[in-house]
Amino acid sequence: MTAVREAQDALLQRRALRLDAEDPLAQYRDHFIGTDTELSYLDGNSLGRPLKRTADDITAxxxxGWGGRLIRGWDEEWLDMPQAIGDQLGRAVLGAAAGQTIIADSTTVVLYKLIRAALAAVRDPARTEIVLDTDNFPTDRYLVEGIAREEGLTLRWIDADPAAGVTLDQVREAAGPATAVVLLSHVAYRSGFLADLPGITAAVHDAGALMVWDLCHSAGSMEIGLDAAGVDFAAGCTYKYLNGGPGSPAFAYVNARHLPGLAQPIWGWMGRKDAFEMGPGYEATSGIRGFLSGTPAIFGMIAMRGTLDLIEEAGMPALREKSLRLTAYALELHDAWLAPGGVKLATPRAPELRGSHITVDHPSFREVTAALWEKDVIPDFRAPAGIRIGLSPLSTSFTELHRGMAAIRELLPRA
Incomplete structure (x- = not known):
C-alpha cells in the first residue's frame, strides 16, 4: 500500500506542477505579499492576501495625499472615490453600467439600507412577506429578522440544504402574491453552492417582488452580470476576493430603474443633496450617491483599487476558468486523500453549481484546523464539522493547494 500511495502522491504532485505551468494567470500570484513562502493560504474567500502595490499605494x-494635501484631498479626489471605484467595480466585476454602484459602510449596513429601500419601493400593502433561507449567512438572517420585527412583516423561510443551496424551484414555491422582497446569497457561504442568479431573479419578478442578492462570496471570483439579469439590488464585501483588507468597505448596487425617488433609511450628511451646506432638513442627493451616509473609508478603497486594476487586465472570464480548475483539483485531492479517511464532501460536484470554495466535513476538523494553522496551512473552520477551502484565482496556486490538502490528510485521525 505504501508503494501505491507514493505513486499516487507523485502523480498528484506532478499534476499540480503541470497545472501551474499551464496557468495563464500564474504571473498574477507574484503581485501578492507572502506567495513566495511555503505558507498554504486556503482562506482567500474570508480575507484576501494584500497586494505588494498596496503597501506603496498606502504609503504614498x-x-x-493625507500628509501633503491634507483636507484639500477631499475636494481633489476623496469625495469622488466611492462612486469612481464603484463604477470600476461595476465594470470589471459586477456587469453593471456606471452610476449604479457605490462603495460605503459594512455589508451589514448596506444590506439594511437596500432591504429597507426595497420594501419602501414595493408600495403594496398586501405584500407583507420577506423570503430568505435557513442557511444564509448569519448577518443576512439577523438583519431580516430585525426588519420584520420593526415593520410587522412575516418571514417565509426556504429550508436550504447545507450541503447545497437554494434552488430555483424552491424560490418559485416560496414567492407569491404576499412576497415583497427576496434576499439570497449568490454563493452559499458554507457549501459554496452557486445559485441561479438570472433564473431566480426572473422568478421573483414573475411573482411581483423585488430581489436583493448578497454577493460576498462571488464578487471577484466569477462573472455576475447584474444588469443583464435585471437584478434589483445587490451588496457585497470587498475584503475577500477583492483584497481591500480587514474591514474594508462594502458596496451597494441599485439598478438604475429604481434610483429615481428611491429612499434609503440611514440619512447622513454624505447622502444629502448639498453635503457641505450643513443646513436644516435632509434632501437626498440624486442617483446612487444618495446611498452614502457617513464619511467614506478611504484606506480600504485604495487597497481595493489595485485588485480591480488586475481584474480588468486579466478579465473575469479568465478568473472564473481558473477558479473552476482550482476547485476541480481540490475535489480530485479530496477523493484521493480525504474521502478514504471518512471525510465527506459538502459542496456540489457539478462545476456550474459551485463557486470558488469547497467545504469538506469530518468530526475532527475543529481540532485539525487549529493544528493546520500551527503548520502555516490556513483554511477556516465552519461549525459543526466543516473545513472550508477558499481558492482565490489571482493569488492561489495549484501547488499551494496540493500542499495544504496534503497537510489535512496527514492530520486526519487514523481509523
Whole structure:
C-alpha cells in the first residue's frame, strides 16, 4: 500500500506542477505579499492576501495625499472615490453600467439600507412577506429578522440544504402574491453552492417582488452580470476576493430603474443633496450617491483599487476558468486523500453549481484546523464539522493547494 500511495502522491504532485505551468494567470500570484513562502493560504474567500502595490499605494497616500494635501484631498479626489471605484467595480466585476454602484459602510449596513429601500419601493400593502433561507449567512438572517420585527412583516423561510443551496424551484414555491422582497446569497457561504442568479431573479419578478442578492462570496471570483439579469439590488464585501483588507468597505448596487425617488433609511450628511451646506432638513442627493451616509473609508478603497486594476487586465472570464480548475483539483485531492479517511464532501460536484470554495466535513476538523494553522496551512473552520477551502484565482496556486490538502490528510485521525 505504501508503494501505491507514493505513486499516487507523485502523480498528484506532478499534476499540480503541470497545472501551474499551464496557468495563464500564474504571473498574477507574484503581485501578492507572502506567495513566495511555503505558507498554504486556503482562506482567500474570508480575507484576501494584500497586494505588494498596496503597501506603496498606502504609503504614498499617507505622505502625498493625507500628509501633503491634507483636507484639500477631499475636494481633489476623496469625495469622488466611492462612486469612481464603484463604477470600476461595476465594470470589471459586477456587469453593471456606471452610476449604479457605490462603495460605503459594512455589508451589514448596506444590506439594511437596500432591504429597507426595497420594501419602501414595493408600495403594496398586501405584500407583507420577506423570503430568505435557513442557511444564509448569519448577518443576512439577523438583519431580516430585525426588519420584520420593526415593520410587522412575516418571514417565509426556504429550508436550504447545507450541503447545497437554494434552488430555483424552491424560490418559485416560496414567492407569491404576499412576497415583497427576496434576499439570497449568490454563493452559499458554507457549501459554496452557486445559485441561479438570472433564473431566480426572473422568478421573483414573475411573482411581483423585488430581489436583493448578497454577493460576498462571488464578487471577484466569477462573472455576475447584474444588469443583464435585471437584478434589483445587490451588496457585497470587498475584503475577500477583492483584497481591500480587514474591514474594508462594502458596496451597494441599485439598478438604475429604481434610483429615481428611491429612499434609503440611514440619512447622513454624505447622502444629502448639498453635503457641505450643513443646513436644516435632509434632501437626498440624486442617483446612487444618495446611498452614502457617513464619511467614506478611504484606506480600504485604495487597497481595493489595485485588485480591480488586475481584474480588468486579466478579465473575469479568465478568473472564473481558473477558479473552476482550482476547485476541480481540490475535489480530485479530496477523493484521493480525504474521502478514504471518512471525510465527506459538502459542496456540489457539478462545476456550474459551485463557486470558488469547497467545504469538506469530518468530526475532527475543529481540532485539525487549529493544528493546520500551527503548520502555516490556513483554511477556516465552519461549525459543526466543516473545513472550508477558499481558492482565490489571482493569488492561489495549484501547488499551494496540493500542499495544504496534503497537510489535512496527514492530520486526519487514523481509523
Amino acid at each position: 497616500f499617507i505622505h502625498a
